[in-house]
Amino acid sequence: MIIDSLPDSRVRDRFVDVRDSSPSLTGYATKFGSSGYVVDSVPLAILAAMRSSGLMETMREIVQCGGDTDTIGAMFGQILGAASGTGGLPMDIVNQIDAVSLVRETAVNFARTSIVMNHRFQAGDGSRRS
Known part of the structure; x- marks a missing residue:
């Protein structure tokens, strides 16, 4: 998993917490925040992609988290698209x-x-190489 490759940091700590406690998206946002700050937004976007049951439903969940929803939603969409292609x-x-x-x-x-x-x-x- 990505956790093992991360340096000791707050981002790594967030991933460990997500792995160990398995929060909902709103649970994560309530506990850690949902700002555009990398420590808040990147783990939340990855969590959203890991738990996604579909683009639109997950986007609605991200919006319910509040905060910097456009940044988090954009990252989530890119991760989902990269993982599933246009089929997702x-x-x-x-x-x-x-x-x-x-x-x-x-x-x-x-x-x-x-x-x-x-x-x-x-x-x-x-x-x-050129």
Whole structure:
């Protein structure tokens, strides 16, 4: 799990608490806060993605937490999208995004670049190439 790779920090402490107590999203927000500060927002967004039963339902839960809901919701959406691809997103909403074709093209290019970089690092060649 990610906890083992984190340095001793407040963010790590939050992840340990989440692992050990398994709070709801609102329980986390009540206990720790839901500001845009990284210590509050990143663990909450990851918790939301781990517990998500769907984009819209989880977004509603994030809004109920209060605080910096747009930041936390944006991070959650990105994590969910990265983890599940477009299959985890309601297409009727995705298709309402301005320049959705550009967003899709950018995502495909990012994925291709990530695959190439992953192969380079696995081969022991993490050097930059033009």
